[in-house]
Amino acid sequence: MTSIHTEHFPRKVSILFHVVAILPLGGFMLYHGVWGSVTLGVFLGIALATVALSLLQELRHKDSLPFRQMFVLTCSAAIVYACYQVGLRGLIYSFPMASVFFFTFTLRQGILTGTVFSIACLVAAANVEPTMLVLRFAIGVTISMVFAAIFAFIVERQKFELAEQAATDTLTGALNRKRLAETLERAIHLSARSEVPDTLLLLDLDHFKTVNDRKGHLAGDAVLVQFTQLVQERIRASDQLFRFGGEEFLLLLPQTAQAEAFALAESLREKIASELSVDDMAVTCSIGVSQWRPGDTVESWLKSCDVVLYAAKDQGRNTTVARPVAA
Template identity: 35%
Template sequence: MIRHWWNSQWQRLRTDYDLAIITSFCACAVFGITPFAIYRFATGNTFAGLIDLAIVALICLAVAIVWRGGNRQRTTFVLAMINTAACLVSASVLGPPGLFWMYPALLGNFLLINRVHAAIMTAFALVALTVQGKAYESSAQLAIFLVTASVSALIAFVFASRTESQRRELQELATLDSLTGMQNRRAMEQELSIAIEEYRRGNAHFGLAMLDLDHFKRINDEHGHEAGDEVLIAFAELVRQCTRKVDRCFRFGGEEFVLLMPATNDESLHHIDENLRRRVAAELSCRGAAVTVSIGAAALRPDEDWQAWLARADAALYQAKNEGRNRTVVDRAG
């Protein structure tokens, strides 16, 4: 049982980049600061030792909150504030030796939070240390510290900007369907899981629809795959035009799509999907022949995971196909 728990947590670290960064930061802080706390207690500097332990405890508490599913953005911002405040206190209590903690602290802030916020915190810390003045033995030492800390912050800012850009590009590659520009099945699973959590917290209701183009195989067989691709692209664009900005559409595979709709019940779900079906029947065609879509929909029910929710929508789609295609069926069970 313990081994299973450990493996699940390790897998979580491997797949959650932000959590891995936060946890690594905590580990570095614990293993970096704790020995100094022990040393200060051993040498009679109890006050500085207590400050070190308090910093470690606050950082560990913040990371524990993130692991338990707390608000990650707010917690990491508080963590960066603790980080910055700890540097100011360290410099005030320890003098020049305390300034060295500023370098790992400012680098850590650029990893933890938005680079602009991290830059503002860094600027605030440098101004505060300059005004306070107790951490420097001479003007030359002050100048050297300000220049080296500013250069370090600039390098960290550039690195954070580049990293964020690359992460965004990789995210798009991993979650977007290259043909239609819609999000793919992987993104769908993530969004459905988020919707389930929102629903369970009582924040919103959600509807789900499975969309399947009728006789799509015939289009490929009679007109070729290029014509089929053109139909898929046109259909995706039509879905964007017919749905609300808050709705999310995903390409499930082949000619199947999934539409996630917040703030919907059975009635509004049917209205949105039926409007889409009619628009497709009126406007979508291939080589002069009309193309239609069958839709199966289901509103999210209590104590239901996304797989069961999707299965109900798929069953409704199957019913729409059996009833003659080009129709909308909403599962009203539950």
């Protein structure tokens, strides 16, 4: 799942976040350095340096996350120290901090660090304040933390759903080509280390132009949807089906030997031939089967799928052809 803590915010928003942190921090650091607690001034000085470094990284388009995390941790330590010194007056700053945790750490880390921080503040404040008053603040801090956590959870879930939608073909629900290259790169990486490399099936509907011409484009669309459903019903959850082109689909079978993949391809081909139709018109498909071989790149692997698919078309369609065994 993606997370807002690693989010690259628009430049203006990011700079605004830093300025909102730097201005009060600078003021408090000067105040404490000159008139207040010198220890607190030092804490705030360190926090100011880390947030300034984070801003610098942002301006240079570099990773600012480690500095943001250091900033939040030193700021939190400063607030706990302030609570220990001045009680509930210090605790006031724990409220804005409640949301900052979720922009700096993962959701789980944010809940953990935020909870530890709040408990530390309350224990420190209880050192100088009556217990009942501290308990009231505890309720307030908890509510802020819960709302911040819910907000972060909703944002992360929405981002996850958007990313899933962006990678899905709107007509068929199969994966689109957005993540194909990276999925195949990863498959090659794992295949190179695995005893049984992955196999690809390239499936192409036969004479699909005729389906469109005779039955209309909408009926053609319905065939594509039905085809995807029939394939999805038959494959494993770990297999990934991509819509590769108009009426061409690519199926990635992790850790599957070519002979096994060929048997699956044949059963898919038969299932399609017997179950896929529009009115009285049966629709078939041709399939090319190719297992990854050492030295294959994404391009050469896909090319090998293309070659065997076209061999299947040449052999009269409604046929499966596998990549020949290497000499």
